[in-house]
Amino acid sequence: MIKLILVDDDQINSKIFSKRLAKRGYETEVFHSGSEFLDFFESKGEQGKFIIILDIVMPKMDGMAVLKAIREQYSPMEAPVIMLSANEDTEKVVECLNNGASDYLTKPANIDIAVARINTQQELINSHTGKIKKKQLETINSMVTTFNHEINNPLTIALGTLRRDFSKIDEKRVKVAVDALERIAMIVKKIERVTKSDQVEEETYVAGTKMIKIK
């Protein structure tokens, strides 16, 4: 089950909410200010590992400012944020949703509604992760096809050279064959590397766009 991060200056509600979520099987961590949470989040940098439940009204740095800071680096799929609001905060909720909040809960949060919304975010993360894995596989398949093609050229050279009458092969031709075989060996090693799943990762291409990178 995914970890939940609660960011709320209200020490009583956050403690009780955290305990009730824990009773439903969730691991939770509570932060009582936006800046305290952002320090943790930026140092941790583990997007996709938790769902953030963020209070809108907080002193100094409010929920909206924290949300904007998160969205500068992470998409809603990488760092889902469920806003916590008072019933009458409709305008603020809309503003947060327009700025990348994933969902919202009204205070005091009903535990069943909270769990349902957390589960929705969890399912979206799972679906996104599945799509990324599929893209990674597609990328690996394309690379294998390219490598197959790349192998074919030096293989033709090596075979062509070695199929000649050996008495007619001079040192220069042997070097051509060795170079071609070494090239094949190098490509085979590359294939071996990229087919290992931990050699594929996502990297920011431009802000908000990620590319699949093969190490």
Added chain:
Amino acid sequence: METKKTQYKYINDGKILFEFEEDLDIFEELVEDYQARFHLMTNEIKSGIQNKSSEEVRIAAHTLKGVVANFYSDKLTQSAFQLENSSHEENWSDLQEYYDQFLKDNDIVLKEVITFINEQKSKSSEVS
């Protein structure tokens, strides 16, 4: 879910039991935490009024409103809401009045909340 009010005048006991899934321990802990932090929270409002800092009053009243909402008492929630909402107007004498009213409402509602907890406890001890 429809919840019916019983003998309590200011709190919706049915709603408390429903929302807290009849887990009285958690509710009791919330009430104890509230009592322990009450002076700290209300002092923030008091100091905000004295310093004429509407932001200080607004944030503290908002937090207070969030906590008392767990008692499902329209009276107390409304009282805290009035305090929060009036902080924008910066009418300091009105704010002082609303603050005093909140303290009075809190006394009444908290008494009911504690009676409710004790009643629930005696009910559960009768069952066991």
